[in-house]
Amino acid sequence: MRKRIYLMFLTLLIVGCKNNAETTEAMAQVISSDQNTLENVYSPDAIKIIDSKPVLNGLGEISEYYKNENPNLMLAESRFRLGANESRGIFYEILEVKTSKSETLLQLVIWQENEVKELKVCEFEVVSENFKSNVLRSEIDKRRDLWMSYCNAHDVEALVNEVYSANTMYYNHRPLVQGREALIKEYGYMNSPNYSLELNPIIIEVVNKETVFEIGQCKGSYNGKYILVWKKDPDGQWRIFFDSNI
Template identity: 35%
Template sequence: MGSRILKYYLAFWVFGFLFFGGAGIPGNPGGQTLYAQEMAGRTGYEESARDSDGLSEAWLETLRERPEELKQMYTADAVRVFADGNTFQGDDQLAALWTDQDLEVDSLATIGLLEPHDDTYRYEVSELTLRDGRTFRMLVIWNLEWPGPRRELEMVEEVRPVKNYREQLKVRRTQWMSHCNAHEVNQLVRELYTPDALYYNHRPMITGREALINTYQYMRNPRYKLSLEPLLVAPVNEKLIFEIGQCSGSYPGKYILVWTRDEEGKWWIMMDSNI
């Protein structure tokens, strides 16, 4: 297992250095926002799948051929996030969520693979299709440190059609930047985040508005400014959207936002991450 993971690990780094350096989404010229449902069948979509062979393909091969080793594809304290905001933690537990099911996987395609501020990580959105026709969208944070690529966080939800979200998300994203740049931490969190929102950044998961307000105190600095530019928006279903984008200003890295829609049709951030 170790030599096989090392092979994928080295292949991934060499390919990334030569072709895209982790700077953006494969098949995304110009850095414009990509919407996942528009990518199916495009060259960029297919190239993305090949670009990630060192990550998703190793994970899928292990699930299919050596399920008893799947825990080795996760960090010891890996986290699964569910759409209701609950979490599950531990390599054994996350591996069992897959191996305890009788899944027949037809295909796994990467929609986007991006390098965050820390180059020992990757953000990935991919699509898993089963032979029974069901499709699942996955959001994954990969840890590339030795002994090899491992999943540190994942979110997996079934895909269903979703409409009329782009302008709504744009408005909410603009509100986020407005509160942030006005140093209105309380308003930012209370008006944009769900009551049990999650924040993940190299530390145990932070949960809830009060904890997030405490974490975001650095935004009160009068010099703190931030802009958000979405690079990949991947709608999952009528209540869930994955977004990966680029920050500029006081923080130069990538961000992840997971949006959830309430019964009144308003979008809220249920998970925020930047590494």
């Protein structure tokens, strides 16, 4: 008998250009290992990141995760949704997901819309502790200011080594950029004396004591939206664990 898994179906309720959170209805449904149901949720080359676990690359690895781990996702509600690059059909969303084990997960999702449907192209998932702290927000503000200081001083090496985690990830294209050395190379264009950038947060979501989601608007040499996942390193400093501006 084939092993079965449970997966939620997400039905997004989008009304016009409404930017505040919409309710997302989810149903637990049994699916088999043929990936048919997952194909309605994830793109074939989607990336799923579960906190600090190894990255799941592509529909095959994501399917294996659901088969083996059986996370029993039951209900999802949208906390925040924003058009990031509407000409490309890109949207950012923060989903609150309930599990049958009474856990609450927060998913930071990048959706891409095609002619038929929206699919997840990247997803960052963390267990939420429903933890709120203005102190954490002020600490993140200081670290963001430091990011802009290094960026606008055209010191990419200092920027990445100081503000990014050693195992940081950057999602803008495939394959995923991983590690400081690779990111320094990727961000080499910031060393140009004509480059300048300002980061303006739109939403900051404190997930737990060690994780903060940030979605914001860039201004300057690049004027698109951005995503940051801040995590507290063992030395007590907040650093960027995940970065995207797709």
